[in-house]
Amino acid sequence: MLHGKRVLLIVSGGIAAYKSLDLIRRLRERGAGVRCVLTAGGAHFVTPLSLAALSEDTVFTDLFSLTTESEMGHIRLSREADLLVVAPATADILAKMAHGRADDLATTALLATDKPVLIAPAMNVRMWNHAATQANLRTLESRGVLRVGPVEGDMACGEYGPGRMSEVMEIVAAVESFFADRSPLAGKRALVTSGPTHEPIDPVRYIANRASGKQGHAIAAALARAGAATTLVTGPTHEPDPAGVTVVRIESAAEMLAACKAALPADVAVFAAAVSDWRIAAQAGQKIKKNAGAPPQLSLAENPDILATLAAPGNLRPRLVIGFAAETEKVVENAQAKLKRKRCDWIVANDVSPATGTFGGSDNTVHLVTGKGVEDWPPMSKTDVAARLIERIGMALAERA
Numbered sequence: 118m119l120h121g122k123r124v125l126l127i128v129s130g131g132i133a134a135y136k137s138l139d140l141i142r143r144l145r146e147r148g149a150g151v152r153c154v155l156t157a158g159g160a161h162f163v164t165p166l167s168l169a170a171l172s173e174d175t176v177f178t179d180l181f182s183l184t185t186e187s188e189m190g191h192i193r194l195s196r197e198a199d200l201l202v203v204a205p206a207t208a209d210i211l212a213k214m215a216h217g218r219a220d221d222l223a224t225t226a227l228l229a230t231d232k233p234v235l236i237a238p239a240m241n242v243r244m245w246n247h248a249a250t251q252a253n254l255r256t257l258e259s260r261g262v263l264r265v266g267p268v269e270g271d272m273a274c275g276e277y278g279p280g281r282m283s284e285v286m287e288i289v290a291a292v293e294s295f296f297a298d299r300s301p302l303a304g305k306r307a308l309v310t311s312g313p314t315h316e317p318i319d320p321v322r323y324i325a326n327r328a329s330g331k332q333g334h335a336i337a338a339a340l341a342r343a344g345a346a347t348t349l350v351t352g353p354t355h356e357p358d359p360a361g362v363t364v365v366r367i368e369s370a371a372e373m374l375a376a377c378k379a380a381l382p383a384d385v386a387v388f389a390a391a392v393s394d395w396r397i398a399a400q401a402g403q404k405i406k407k408n409a410g411a412p413p414q415l416s417l418a419e420n421p422d423i424l425a426t427l428a429a430p431g432n433l434r435p436r437l438v439i440g441f442a443a444e445t446e447k448v449v450e451n452a453q454a455k456l457k458r459k460r461c462d463w464i465v466a467n468d469v470s471p472a473t474g475t476f477g478g479s480d481n482t483v484h485l486v487t488g489k490g491v492e493d494w495p496p497m498s499k500t501d502v503a504a505r506l507i508e509r510i511g512m513a514l515a516e517r518a
């Protein structure tokens with residue numbers, strides 16, 4: 118449910134801080150990555166060591182720590198999260214948040230972030246009911262801060278009333294519903310191909326192409342972030358595995374086809390791999406020796422077209438099939454022909470002439486070719502191409518539902 122999501126958990130000083138230890142476990146069980154910031158107050162209740170052990174990550178405590186600043190920087194800390202969770206959120210930290218104070222690492226991260234924030238307040242009932250706390254809360258909620266709890270119950274101070282931090286599973290549910298609301302592709306299955314294929318000549322040699330896998334990997338990562346259960350079938354690349362994605366590594370086109378078929382059914386399939394069009398007709402079982410006379414004559418056989426195979430009408434055809442067209446001339450024209458020939462729904466066409474630096478580079482200039490027409494997208498990073506494509510996929514699947 119929370120695969121690939123990154124939570125920055127801020128633990129402030131309240132007796133409920135012990136529940137945050139379990140919160141880390143429950144969030145991680147669901148696939149979220151959890152990184153913790155512990156306030157000085159929080160450190161009176163739980164130790165950085167417990168948080169580090171449970172989160173399996175560094176725990177950040179000090180705004181002016183040389184290590185924190187040199188390795189990470191307090192701004193990056195919140196930038197790298199999808200959601201900030203303040204649990205427990207004391208009256209004091211809520212007051213600081215409401216007034217924009219930044220006198221420690223936690224409050225600085227909260228002020229520096231443009232990411233959504235969820236608070237789980239925990240405090241004495243009178244502090245909760247105090248007009249100052251209620252005013253702070255209204256300020257925070259008017260700015261879009263999300264809240265879970267507090268609940269009514271016996272308090273550590275011996276009183277009874279609202280102010281107890283919500284139970285861990287309620288906080289988990291609030292985190293899950295936050296991501297579900299922002300996951301346009303939740304419940305959908307996606308398949309992505311990426312990278313080059315390697316077609317063996319003999320056990321040590323192969324033919325391949327210059328694809329880096331950057332675009333396909335970025336698309337798989339963006340699909341997973343949008344909530345789709347994503348399988349990435351990739352040829353050999355240097356790209357790291359995207360978070361929350363099932364990665365199937367293959368070498369040849371034949372293996373890619375088999376892995377794609379095994380990943381079906383899917384609602385959407387994006388074929389970003391640069392599949393080798395040909396393979397060696399008869400792969401040598403042993404390394405070909407050069408002293409065998411004249412250089413070997415390699416005879417080629419055509420590879421299966423994975424996109425065309427999976428786009429063909431049939432029960433298992435994904436509802437939305439998207440191909441790529443890497444062209445060096447007549448980009449849109451060639452892409453339109455490919456769209457028809459391969460019977461896919463959309464083609465993302467790009468110019469891969471050496472001068473564009475697209476192959477292996479981080480940027481891409483693409484045209485989205487559909488049955489309805491052509492959209493020219495401005496030059497942008499491959500990550501932005503992925504994000505924009507996923508937005509369009511979400512809209513198209515909603516229309517086709």
Ligand code: CTP
Nearest residue numbers: 388389390392420421422423424440441442443
């Ligand atoms: N493709 C595929 N299997 C192949 C060849 C291509 O799935 N054997 C897919 C690519 O992943 C891409 C699309 O088809 O989504 C177009 O790839 P491209 O290399 O541009 O097209 P080709 O069919 O190889 O056409 P040509 O080389 O003639 O331009």
